[in-house]
Amino acid sequence: MTLRKYLVLVSVTICAAVGETLLSRGMKQIGNISLRHLPTVIFAVTNPWVALGILFLLGFFVTYNTALSWADLTYVLPATSLSYVLLAFIARFMLHEEISATRWIGILLISSGVGFVTQGPARTETTEAPGQRTPEAVGTGNKS
Amino acid sequence: MTPLYTWGAILLIVLASTTGDILMSHVMKQVGDVHSVARNSGFFAVVRRVLGNPLFFVGIAALAVAFYALLFGLSWNDVSLIGPAAAALTFVTNAIAAKIFLHERVDRRRWIAALLIAAGVVLLAV
Numbered sequence: 519m520t521l522r523k524y525l526v527l528v529s530v531t532i533c534a535a536v537g538e539t540l541l542s543r544g545m546k547q548i549g550n551i552s553l554r555h556l557p558t559v560i561f562a563v564t565n566p567w568v569a570l571g572i573l574f575l576l577g578f579f580v581t582y583n584t585a586l587s588w589a590d591l592t593y594v595l596p597a598t599s600l601s602y603v604l605l606a607f608i609a610r611f612m613l614h615e616e617i618s619a620t621r622w623i624g625i626l627l628i629s630s631g632v633g634f635v636t637q638g639p640a641r642t643e644t645t646e647a648p649g650q651r652t653p654e655a656v657g658t659g660n661k662s
Numbered sequence: 663m664t665p666l667y668t669w670g671a672i673l674l675i676v677l678a679s680t681t682g683d684i685l686m687s688h689v690m691k692q693v694g695d696v697h698s699v700a701r702n703s704g705f706f707a708v709v710r711r712v713l714g715n716p717l718f719f720v721g722i723a724a725l726a727v728a729f730y731a732l733l734f735g736l737s738w739n740d741v742s743l744i745g746p747a748a749a750a751l752t753f754v755t756n757a758i759a760a761k762i763f764l765h766e767r768v769d770r771r772r773w774i775a776a777l778l779i780a781a782g783v784v785l786l787a788v
Contacts, residue, residue: 624785
């Protein structure tokens, strides 16, 4: 794992939390959508908050897929789950919600889970040892 | 809105996003490390490899279903319920699916991480 790869994982984390916050805010403005008025959900993307949220989620998608190109799904998902902690802190400082003791325990559990998985190898290795992959080997990793 | 609608949306998000995640992971593994591919063959080689894989679009479709289910869900209930509930379940379903379909070595460390995080996400919603 290089610094660049950690930065990709951090970008995934931030984009996910900010994107979801913006979406939530936009959908609250739009209000309940009835199943009989399905087109409303299509036009939801014209709401500025939803649009900005989608932009962040696009950033999430690109960085997330980049991470998946060199790491296992069961590594990337836990490693970027600090976004839920970030989501809680955004709620605390933007929406002025209190963080209860239960939520602090939740934050602690997530953080320890992240610590757990990032101590291990990022990828299931079939031929090479973890961290021993040469650029050439990685570049031709087009096995099917 | 009734809890049934909310949990229906959550179930749909979990199924669709697990399908999408597995497909995306599969496609990106076939593409190879994008930094190296871009360095060796140029940025457009990455784009060609990704867009040239039909499974990429199936994955996009699955993620689009998950996204719209999330939008519906968010309009019916709080993000503090739907987000964590769907995410917590998806951590567990993804670990199972990655082991079965992607043949990832989901060792004890990863199971513990997935369960710790799923539990933590649930506690955040309480």
